[in-house]
Amino acid sequence: MSDMLFMNVHDLVKHFKVANSSDVVHAVDGVSFSIYRNETLAVVGESGSGKTTLGRLLIRLVEPTSGAIELDGQDISNLSDARMKPLRRRIQMIFQDPYSSLDPRMSVEQTLGEALAIHGLAKHSRKERIAELLTLVGLDPSLAGRFPHQFSGGQRQRIGIARALSVEPEMIVGDEPVSALDVSVRAQVLNLLSDIRARLGLTFVMITHDLGVVRHSADRIIVLYLGKIVEIGAADDVFTQPRHPYTRALIKATPDPFRLRREATEILGGEVPSPIAPPSGCRFHTRCPMARDICSKEEPALETRKPRHLSACHFAHEVVPPISQEPPPRLYQQRLDIIRAAYAGKDT
């Protein structure tokens, strides 16, 4: 991970009006953070956290209510469509559902060709470029004439990745890019993403609820709860020493094949409250096992706990580190090594 700033998000807000009502959904409610070149930044949170809206804001699929998004020092949050277009080439998106994010009436060639045409690649060189892209994502270029329904879920996600890569972006935002895939296919796509990222020097923002995937891929993590950042920091720091009780609860709630069953008392109660009327003070206080009087009254600021590790909790220093994974059983580990060796180099 380099320290070169790519994007700077400042006090970004997105409120949605509820139809036929004066209610407002506080989807993203004042978040500030930076994205550095070549890093993988994971945005994690549950339903209602605002993670999907945040991803869409970053590529200007939705217009922010207020706040700034700076790309190389230029605020892009209010640019017209015409002025935004050349920038769109620099930031692309991969979606969760490879079934609904591809046009079923367009062949792979047409889908990829459209992106190339919009961004002005001459027609005669398109075919070659399409073949190159398909090879890059591990698909046989001879399949370019086929339609989405002729591919499996994993292959379709590869097509989505090829489409995102077609315009040579600098940053890719992936919204749950592997959540709809089976275990072994998910592993293929995760490997592909990390390989491509390294080869092309891409910056990657991965929006996900899956902490296993985050732990495997992310350099840094942003944890969102009801439209607010509750914690941000290097992945290792956040996992080993979370400084927000919500982060800790998420880590504890993620089923892990190599951890003893959790204690019932450690299970977080309740559900994410409605983003229409978020709780006062700290938004997490209604579910927080550590909450005290101040938490419902005063909103905690996002404060630095150690260099580049920030959290928004009045009692951040009291958060107990979650117990890490147990060492794997010996026999299991031996056999896993055998299977890894056997499959090594047989990717895709």
Next chain:
Amino acid sequence: MAGTFVGRPQEGVLMVETQASGASSSSPLNEKAALAVRGLTISIPTARGPLHLVEKLDFSIAPGKTLCIVGESGSGKSITALALMRLLHNALDITAGTVDLNGTELLGLSNKEMRKVRGAGMSMIFQEPMTSLNPAYTVGNQIVEAITTHRSLSAEAARTEAVRLLREVNIPAPEQRLDAYPHQLSGGMRQRVMIALALANNPSVLIADEPTTALDVTVQAQILELMRNLRSRYGASVIFITHDLGVVREIADDVLVLYAGRVMEYARAQDIFENPQHPYTLGLFAALPNGRSREPLTVIPGLVPMVGQFPKGCRFSTRCALATEKCRMEQPLLEDFGKGHRVACWYAPIESTRP
């Protein structure tokens, strides 16, 4: 045999053809079973004869225990669940096997008799509660209907019972929730309602098909905890279908690993996690992002073959990095390696030498 698994299976190792196995050896726990499935084969008829989607499936569950069925899309786990409930699509047939629920052979029952079993003897919850609940009726209506279908209670008594059930599944303010429509509830609450419905008539077996897959992790943790509690309180056996080995660790007593309609490995949960033997089971583990390393994940290339394209030998042989000619030609038997730990692999455990 227990404990040491080095070297090829020797002479004298118990070799059991799945279909022929005796009742007592079918559960890894060797206990009296609430549900015993023998040789279950689910087929789709074609002009060239039936194709088997699930073949010679054998398992049993002791009262109050949870069996997790693990496998990828296309492994046959969901149609197995539907077959047990006799809710298979018309195009599919159960062509062999028996399903014994507390001594009653379900496959021989008339449709009318089977309707009495569904809900009362065996009930089912699904991944997406929104599609299983009727959006046009209140939660209370649906629970009361489930109760009065199987029991003769007055409307008022059924309503009281419905409130009790909602309280059992930890729904806050159950009296008020009775009048809520499904769309007014969160995903987690809807899944709680589904569980309340499934438990309404105290079934001895509860089948749960990916019940937490669509839920947030903190809510998933709550639902898993709820299911653990209810299982011990109600004494129901649970068949829990999932693709998530982390969830398996949380909830399973026994684990059945299914691949392309065949059992690859069947053992106590502890044995699956500490002593996994089948290359497919290990491949599933190796494909999991585990946070310990950033190394590329192990990938099982390709996809589960479509029905009709199953290989002649071991179903997994087309994707197994360790497969030999024998694996491609002959289907391995589900062998008992001690303590009821069964593996269908010619070379189990995996470290045994190959020719």
